[in-house]
Amino acid sequence: MEENIIPPSFEQLEAKAEEFLDAKPYDYVAASAGAEVTVRQNNQSFDKWQIIPRMFRDTSERDLSVELFGNKLSYPLLCAPIGVQSIVHPEGELASARGAAAMDVPFIASTASTYSLEKTAEEMGEKDKWFQLYWSSDLEIAASMVKRAEKAGYSAIVITLDTPMMGWREKDIDHAYLPFLQAEGIGNYLSDPVFLSRLDKSPQEDMRSAIMLWSQIFGNPSLTWEDLDFIKAQTSLPIVLKGILHPDDARLAVQHGADGVIVSNHGGRQVDGAIPAIDALPEIVDAVEDNIPVLMDSGIRRGSDIVKAVALGAKAVLVGRPYMYGLALAGEKGVQQVLRNLIADFDLTMALSGKKSVRELNRGMLKIQNG
């Protein structure tokens, strides 16, 4: 890889991806819902929190690891589930999964992947991987995917609750861009025995009908808390609920037996005007009272963002768009470099704040501006 193909600055990385990609796929990744207020505030809200570094604290040896669901993670960092990655790079999720594995960062494979979950798992060998479920309105398909993920070696199931339908994404509407209509992002369906059994003709013979069926069964806006038992009954893996923003929903998650929650507004792609995830985090951490781990995503761009989120009580964070830009620019190596930069920045920021272990990060090290 050429020197500097992955700029260390997020803003430059994004600008470079914009230059490199066609407008449609770039906007699909970069843009958000509505006037894009939430995506901006996701980033700005981190600035409100200020770190108060401590001195003379022997930070020569540092431990960045955390424990989650009985597994040790090298860093409090995972790759967020991102669908249709083939729109920015032909190897899509396969390259991202390899890049994440090389950095010892768990990869969360999306239901809406272009490549099947089994193929992605193969790329990662024994490295930690989670599967993200879009809970189909065809319940047998949802069950089938969860069982396939467990069989393929995934160690947790993330259920995304905030996207039973796509948000109002003005740039995509303007471009009339829906990658699924070109059969991208439906690899887990085209490889699913239950999905295939619903078709009269195989996708090879009649892809249009397969895509039509996908569009009918993808989302499931009728789900309620009572339905969670259905998925729990399909698997022994921990269940993590993604898209939690209200403390009452975090309490409901605990009551209904979720094993973890991810505080997220989907990178601002669903409800424009939604609360920034970092602002929702502290109350949610308080609401779950250490019963289950709380993770967060939406706006993680630099090491200091990770320090702040963990200090506010997140056990780990997920990063989304930055690694997509790395994938676009340099495939597997690009993903690796984006993650390496983020981890190096996190390590330095933690050390320079006077902390030698992730366990030492706490709210006492932060001050809220004008607060």
Ligand SMILES: Cc1cc2nc3c(=O)[nH]c(=O)nc-3n(C[C@H](O)[C@H](O)[C@H](O)COP(=O)(O)O)c2cc1C
């Ligand atoms: C192009 C794109 C596709 C996404 N696809 C999924 C998906 O398939 N499943 C999911 O749970 N979240 C999906 N997300 C949301 C991410 O998992 C994550 O919540 C968000 O990107 C985090 O914000 P960040 O981009 O600011 O880091 C997607 C995000 C982007 C940018």
Ligand SMILES: O=C(O)C(=O)c1ccccc1
């Ligand atoms: O674009 C997204 O944010 C997303 O979550 C998604 C949903 C369905 C298919 C692919 C991606």
